[in-house]
Amino acid sequence: MKFGLFGGATAAAAASQADSERILLDKSEDSHSYGAFIDAIVEAESLGYHSIFLVEHHFTGEAQVSASMNLLTYLAAKTSTIRLGTGVVVIPWHNPVLLAEQASTVDVLSNGRFDFGVGKGYRPTEFDGFCIPIKEATERFEESMGLIKKSLSSNERFSFHSDRWNFEDIVVEPPPVQQPHPPMWLAAGRPDSLRYAADSGYSLLLDQFATFDVTLERFAIYRQAIEASGKSFDPMNVAVARGMHIIRNEEERTIAIDKRMAALNHMNQAAKSNDASYQTSMASDPDLRKAAEQGTLIGTPEEIIEDLTHLRDGGVEYILLAGAQMSPPQMRAFAKEVMPAFA
């Protein structure tokens, strides 16, 4: 198995390990919070972590990372082997050609280490901020991704015209190092979305919120769709995000589970739409305790190894620890006490 990281930046060492997406940021020390995150990723590389997938959010008032590809570019300069991913860029909000230029530039500057994680978005408040109807998310995503793939892979000039985007006789530069384009990772959960990801050539990001069992079901649907199309399945093309916290006693377990439940609740609220026509798979089981206990790597190193073995038995080979970079001691302990069992 290989292990990467998933999440954002934080200034606060005491931040909840489970609340991986929030930057708990003292505005007077914002550069420090990015600094702590950067230091953690540099250390993660030396500890043997395979990748970082960086979250992007907008207008949260919680100072979450907005310009994720800029922070990844900075990390490209500070690291040499760890893969650098977006987790994810919400495509409907971006100009697809300017985004392709950024993606290619990050790929060049990281010498081919860029993983282009993409999604159609799930938070109604962010769509409201951009004044983009969330019900158009899928249509916008598909249109833009077609244009982005063309932008990244075409060495010839081309034109594109639609109701939303118009480009005439363009060639997108620089060309990426990874040809024809960096791997594209799609965040998906529903069966139709999983099959779409497989059929459209995406690698798969499975979220940290679903239980182990639901995650393995999703994994199997994607694998079957890949194999049904006659392609060979590479388990490194599926990254499973998981909350993680190594505990040493039952008191720590109780605290970690409680914090995880609070984080799941926060997440479920953010993902909730007033528009019944828009459903996301990015919400946890409504039974928060079940979601926390049966979906996270909270336990002793031995218990975590047992959970990971269960996932591996289902075919999973690639795990992204959500929020571990927010607690370097946890990140180190996992590298020392869990990773060797899967070397």
Add this chain to the structure above:
Amino acid sequence: MKFGLFGGATAAAAASQADSERILLDKSEDSHSYGAFIDAIVEAESLGYHSIFLVEHHFTGEAQVSASMNLLTYLAAKTSTIRLGTGVVVIPWHNPVLLAEQASTVDVLSNGRFDFGVGKGYRPTEFDGFCIPIKEATERFEESMGLIKKSLSSNERFSFHSDRWNFEDIVVEPPPVQQPHPPMWLAAGRPDSLRYAADSGYSLLLDQFATFDVTLERFAIYRQAIEASGKSFDPMNVAVARGMHIIRNEEERTIAIDKRMAALNHMNQAAKSNDASYQTSMASDPDLRKAAEQGTLIGTPEEIIEDLTHLRDGGVEYILLAGAQMSPPQMRAFAKEVMPAFA
């Protein structure tokens, strides 16, 4: 006087010094070309250069830097004191809020070293590529800059609605390190644009194409407008770009002037519009020899010191050497043989 750099990246050591904006890029070695540029900037910092202003262009087919703020972010990680500027971001092509997020992120990651150079654009082919009418450039620029300033400086949520851009109840994060926002530099040349820059609180970028005399006229108009408004004038708020080539004999002088004339011709062609209603100040004097001989720092160190003294006598204190990073020997010679005269 202080000296910075202006231009882009190149793979080719033999590239014309005068052709500062072009990246002469072997597509099989694109990462190397960025690498050579990055190495040059790191060295420039140690040689005492004050800043780099990085050019942005799109769809040129010449592999010019497109995602300039990503390359600046990389440089932020590789340097510690040199100021990092865009030279310039063409505002009408960008989503103003996403751009503000990027600008603020670069400012945070560089610990307050970001200079936000902005312009309304001048190349018709690029506007055509984006399918944005060049005649809307000024209107789009002004609308977007208002929104960008608000995005960078407001800690409170706000909304913005126009025919082009709509944002509802947003707050742009992270807040920049430089408060209320990074310095904004406007590329301008015509008298009304120079007065607009002064009246609107912009620092001023003066292009490398105008002759010394025209440049000093423009400098004076901006200074007078600043002083007329009752503000005190700081000469470090005006950066004068100049082509530079130190020559050691008359043969080198002839070659350097010829190359400069060719580069000016290339630039003038790119700036030419079929739309007579759109006039740019970014074209050189039509007499290319005059433009090359009376507008560039081509000469022996002594001659260059003389030209710079002429500029300084007119009030200029801040020079950006265009394309010097493309020739590290030139960059070093200037630092050693010219800069000490103005220390």
